[in-house]
Amino acid sequence: MSEPNTNALSSSISAIFDAIKGRGGAFSPAGENETVIAVNSLTSTAGAFYEKFRYLLDYKDEHSIKRSAVARILKRQLMIERVTDVGLQLLQELITGGYLPNKTVPESVAASVQAIVNPYIALRERVQGIPGSDTMIVGFAASEVSRFLFPTAIEEAVLSAYYGDVRERVKVNFDITPEEFDQSVYVACRRGLLREDNDLLAYALWLRFSKWGSAMQGEDIGMLAQHFAVIQQRIKQALKFQLGWDMVPRLKNCSIYYSVLWQMIEQYGMEAQTVLQDENNFERAARSILTEHYKRENTKTVRSAIRAIFYIFCTKLILAFLLEIPYEYYYLKDIHYLPLASNVIFHPVLLFLITRIVPLGERNTLLVLSGIRKTVSGEDRKLIKVKRSGSGALDTFFAFLYLFLFLVSFGILVFLLVKLQFSIVGILLFLFFLTLVSYFGLRIRHNALRWRVKTDDEGLLPMLWGVFTLPIVRAGRWLSRTFAAINIFVFFLDFIIEAPFKLLLSISDAFTTFLREKRDETF
Numbered sequence: 001m002s003e004p005n006t007n008a009l010s011s012s013i014s015a016i017f018d019a020i021k022g023r024g025g026a027f028s029p030a031g032e033n034e035t036v037i038a039v040n041s042l043t044s045t046a047g048a049f050y051e052k053f054r055y056l057l058d059y060k061d062e063h064s065i066k067r068s069a070v071a072r073i074l075k076r077q078l079m080i081e082r083v084t085d086v087g088l089q090l091l092q093e094l095i096t097g098g099y100l101p102n103k104t105v106p107e108s109v110a111a112s113v114q115a116i117v118n119p120y121i122a123l124r125e126r127v128q129g130i131p132g133s134d135t136m137i138v139g140f141a142a143s144e145v146s147r148f149l150f151p152t153a154i155e156e157a158v159l160s161a162y163y164g165d166v167r168e169r170v171k172v173n174f175d176i177t178p179e180e181f182d183q184s185v186y187v188a189c190r191r192g193l194l195r196e197d198n199d200l201l202a203y204a205l206w207l208r209f210s211k212w213g214s215a216m217q218g219e220d221i222g223m224l225a226q227h228f229a230v231i232q233q234r235i236k237q238a239l240k241f242q243l244g245w246d247m248v249p250r251l252k253n254c255s256i257y258y259s260v261l262w263q264m265i266e267q268y269g270m271e272a273q274t275v276l277q278d279e280n281n282f283e284r285a286a287r288s289i290l291t292e293h294y295k296r297e298n299t300k301t302v303r304s305a306i307r308a309i310f311y312i313f314c315t316k317l318i319l320a321f322l323l324e325i326p327y328e329y330y331y332l333k334d335i336h337y338l339p340l341a342s343n344v345i346f347h348p349v350l351l352f353l354i355t356r357i358v359p360l361g362e363r364n365t366l367l368v369l370s371g372i373r374k375t376v377s378g379e380d381r382k383l384i385k386v387k388r389s390g391s392g393a394l395d396t397f398f399a400f401l402y403l404f405l406f407l408v409s410f411g412i413l414v415f416l417l418v419k420l421q422f423s424i425v426g427i428l429l430f431l432f433f434l435t436l437v438s439y440f441g442l443r444i445r446h447n448a449l450r451w452r453v454k455t456d457d458e459g460l461l462p463m464l465w466g467v468f469t470l471p472i473v474r475a476g477r478w479l480s481r482t483f484a485a486i487n488i489f490v491f492f493l494d495f496i497i498e499a500p501f502k503l504l505l506s507i508s509d510a511f512t513t514f515l516r517e518k519r520d521e522t523f
Contacts, residue, residue, distance in 0.1 A: 171384065355444045
């Protein structure tokens with residue numbers, strides 16, 4: 001009788017299971033005699049509809065939406081409404097928006113949430129006057145509340161193993177301080193594995209730099225407030241440091257392997273340790289996770305594309321009425337309908353075409369399985385080399401070549417648009433949205449194919465096409481990062497509509513409760 005085919009676990013993988021052993025959820029279900037937070041069905045339906053509509057107009061990744069909802073509510077409560085007793089109302093709004101289950105969360109959880117927020121309120125009061133501190137501190141509070149309500153114990157344990165693994169294998173070809181290197185690897189790992197945006201990264205760096213803890217008292221907060229400006233600057237520098245961006249694509253394959261491990265542990269819990277050690281069970285479980293992931297990502301891609309197309313189309317339509325038509329009517333004394341219609345329709349159609357993808361298949365699955373085996377056993381010790389361009393004659397030539405490609409790409413586009421009788425306003429809007437659509441479209445593709453293992457056999461045609469479209473895509477990335485906070489629809493919803501709408505929902509819920517109590521008193 002043959003012995004079962006078993007796999008030995010590396011020390012870093014074993015450490016994941018040691019870290020999550022005995023970890024539970026954020027809070028226990030309500031006991032038999034414990035009061036739960038409840039909102040009426042009409043209020044929850046209206047609130048959930050509003051949240052879905054709002055994020056139809058926002059371009060945040062789905063995995064960060066819950067944290068964004070917590071941040072949005074806290075910012076409104078602390079910075080606009082200027083209330084400090086936020087625990088219960090925050091939970092009620094999250095339940096109303098469909099982020100937490102109705103009639104399940106104990107009221108006692110509100111006290112735990114308030115205890116998390118209170119130290120940040122105290123810190124915020126002590127650092128007033130430091131530019132950007134208000135928004136940053138409220139963002140930290142939102143991230144900590146989000147971690148409490150939506151636990152991340154497993155992902156943090158996997159992240160720790162991932163960071164420890166790749167940190168030893170990353171090599172750079174330039175001088176850098178050990179501190180900058182550690183920070184860059186850490187930021188790159190969180191970007192690659194957890195896909196965190198700058199808000200979530202800022203909180204992770206805050207914990208790393210400040211040693212913030214849940215037991216912070218007045219004296220500790222006072223000492224930390226004195227150094228807040230320095231810590232804030234360190235966080236900003238770490239987020240901007242280029243190495244933290246350059247590493248992400250180099251770490252992509254490692255991110256895929258650890259992502260599958262993460263999903264396996266989420267699904268099997270501590271039993272995943274046994275699954276990983278048995279070759280047959282491991283392959284069966286990994287294939288199941290990959291197949292489900294491929295289907296889920298295809299669905300999310302379609303949904304993300306629809307959201308983006310809707311947003312682009314509505315924005316273009318509004319700008320056409322606000323800018324293009326008035327300019328052509330009053331200054332050019334004539335309206336060119338073909339360029340106008342093209343400027344409205346072209347970009348949504350382009351986005352639709354960019355986001356069409358071919359699902360990943362068996363070849364990719366085999367590559368992932370092979371990579372996970374090496375990761376689990378600790379065999380994958382291949383160096384991850386990250387190079388920085390130098391300042392020699394060849395690099396100067398490449399810089400000028402890129403500038404030439406940039407001018408050629410946009411020059412050809414401007415020439416064609418002029419021939420099609422686009423006005424100067426129409427050309428500027430066309431180029432602006434072309435860069436954004438190209439970048440966001442490729443980002444959606446990237447998210448859909450983020451579990452596609454990178455190989456060195458890229459075809460010639462895709463490479464040549466990428467050379468000429470690179471300036472357009474990079475311009476879109478620059479615009480996205482520079483103007484990430486500018487979203488006129490979301491701004492209008494958050495600051496004009498949301499506060500009175502949430503107040504109306506709160507009044508509606510309270511009035512319904514009042515009527516129910518009066519009815520019970522009657523009988």
